Amino acid sequence: MPELPDPILIAIPGFIMLIVAEMIYGRMTGRARFEPRDTAASLVMGLGNTISGVVLGGVAAAWFVFIEQFAVFDIGWALWAFALCFVLDDFVYYWAHRFAHTVRWWWADHVIHHSSQHYNLSTALRQPWLSPLTLKFIFFGSWLVVIGFPPAMVAFVGALNLVYQFWIHTEAVPKMWGPIEAVMNTPSHHRVHHATNPRYLDRNYAGVFIIWDRMFGTFEPEREDEPCRYGIVRNLGTYNPIKICLHEWVGIIKDVRSARSLREVIGYWLGPPGWSPDGSRDSSKILKERWRRQREAEAGGGDEADRPVAAE
Amino acid sequence: MIILVVGASALAIGLLVILNILIGGWTPARLRNEDEAAAALADGVFGFRAAAPVALAADGRGALAREAGGERLGLVVCLGDRAAVRALRPGDVRSIERDGVRLTLRLNDYTLPAAALRFSDAETAQHWAAEAEAYAGAADAAKGGAVHA
Numbered sequence: 001m002p003e004l005p006d007p008i009l010i011a012i013p014g015f016i017m018l019i020v021a022e023m024i025y026g027r028m029t030g031r032a033r034f035e036p037r038d039t040a041a042s043l044v045m046g047l048g049n050t051i052s053g054v055v056l057g058g059v060a061a062a063w064f065v066f067i068e069q070f071a072v073f074d075i076g077w078a079l080w081a082f083a084l085c086f087v088l089d090d091f092v093y094y095w096a097h098r099f100a101h102t103v104r105w106w107w108a109d110h111v112i113h114h115s116s117q118h119y120n121l122s123t124a125l126r127q128p129w130l131s132p133l134t135l136k137f138i139f140f141g142s143w144l145v146v147i148g149f150p151p152a153m154v155a156f157v158g159a160l161n162l163v164y165q166f167w168i169h170t171e172a173v174p175k176m177w178g179p180i181e182a183v184m185n186t187p188s189h190h191r192v193h194h195a196t197n198p199r200y201l202d203r204n205y206a207g208v209f210i211i212w213d214r215m216f217g218t219f220e221p222e223r224e225d226e227p228c229r230y231g232i233v234r235n236l237g238t239y240n241p242i243k244i245c246l247h248e249w250v251g252i253i254k255d256v257r258s259a260r261s262l263r264e265v266i267g268y269w270l271g272p273p274g275w276s277p278d279g280s281r282d283s284s285k286i287l288k289e290r291w292r293r294q295r296e297a298e299a300g301g302g303d304e305a306d307r308p309v310a311a312e
Numbered sequence: 313m314i315i316l317v318v319g320a321s322a323l324a325i326g327l328l329v330i331l332n333i334l335i336g337g338w339t340p341a342r343l344r345n346e347d348e349a350a351a352a353l354a355d356g357v358f359g360f361r362a363a364a365p366v367a368l369a370a371d372g373r374g375a376l377a378r379e380a381g382g383e384r385l386g387l388v389v390c391l392g393d394r395a396a397v398r399a400l401r402p403g404d405v406r407s408i409e410r411d412g413v414r415l416t417l418r419l420n421d422y423t424l425p426a427a428a429l430r431f432s433d434a435e436t437a438q439h440w441a442a443e444a445e446a447y448a449g450a451a452d453a454a455k456g457g458a459v460h461a
């Protein structure tokens with residue numbers, strides 16, 4: 001087995017330099033916006049993620065060592081294997097990410113990354129602290145190891161995937177050359193992913209290659225006539241890292257405690273984010289449906305501005 | 313090794329935040345008028361249409377409005393250069409305090425536990441304290457969680 005470096009540790013100085021560069025560029029051009037408390041919260045979440053990776057990452061590592069014995073093939077360390085592993089890992093990433101947006105149990109972990117209303121390079125580092133506890137690594141991390149890719153290779157390409165995703169968290173880079181936008185995940189595609197505009201909700205789950213979204217029907221291009229509004233459907237009123245880390249878990253516990261049947265327990269826990277028994281909350285599906293009906297009504301001649309209307 | 317990485321990262325975070333403070337480039341969010349408050353509500357809660365009158369805090373850092381044709385109470389709280397928006401339903405308000413022109417709503421909301429709005433006159437604060445009453449939790453109201461004027 002070759003001695004593999006940790007791509008994320010190597011990249012950290014680069015991350016810091018690029019954040020400094022984006023801050024200065026943003027100040028000069030207005031094309032990137034940072035707010036100190038938001039920046040601090042995102043960076044602290046990133047540091048906590050690194051620490052938790054060391055503390056809790058052992059759980060996942062032990063799992064991979066355990067399932068390695070069930071590997072179907074012995075793929076080994078050839079260069080082509082690295083390349084294939086990278087592409088397949090990105091495919092798995094797409095599905096893991098898609099489920100992270102559609103199952104509240106996993107959303108409670110991933111929501112942290114989406115919880116800033118800013119979209120700059122510091123947002124890339126706003127990451128959860130408790131990921132291994134969601135057992136996502138069992139459901140999504142096992143496939144490549146069971147096929148026969150060495151666990152260390154899977155971990156290595158997975159880290160490369162995350163390093164790639166750093167630079168796309170910016171408003172400073174406009175749409176790129178067509179062929180790049182066609183194949184790769186870019187700042188433009190990922191801005192859409194972080195936006196809460198109903199048109200953009202739950203779109204562009206890609207890690208490195210946008211082709212998965214095009215293949216599986218979740219692609220949405222960024223439009224000039226619809227600027228992205230970043231954040232989550234119910235934006236946070238706090239910069240407290242502990243609350244950022246725990247808020248959706250607290251929500252799940254509160255909801256499950258109020259559940260009146262097993263169906264409600266499962267819905268609150270494993271249903272889509274925003275699920276409620278009577279549909280009174282805003283899930284992505286409900287928001288998209290409301291948006292579609294509003295557009296149809298507008299196309300039918302109605303003109304609804306955001307102005308306050310006289311009380312009934 | 314990990315101690316070194318954590319220590320260096322913590323230092324880098326501190327320096328980046330200081331750079332962000334020194335370099336500036338953001339302005340605190342402020343709602344300049346009722347239309348902007350209504351737009352913030354519509355952006356923050358898709359489909360929320362504010363009914364007039366919209367109550368705008370004197371400093372433009374918050375607003376309240378009833379929903380047109382709906383039962384919810386819209387709340388905007390500015391936070392840094394952005395805003396957190398809520399459409400409150402009955403039971404979402406834990407307690408209401410009014411002190412002259414100042415109205416404080418404590419909410420059953422983990423990430424937005426309180427909203428303090430300072431209006432230009434005591435009458436407006438009193439009016440919205442009474443409006444918010446309908447959103448106070450029944451249990452809390454019984455324990456004395458209602459208006460303290």
Ligand SMILES: [Zn+2]
Nearest residue numbers: 097101110193
């Ligand atoms: Zn996501």
Ligand SMILES: [Zn+2]
Nearest residue numbers: 113124169190
């Ligand atoms: Zn992202």
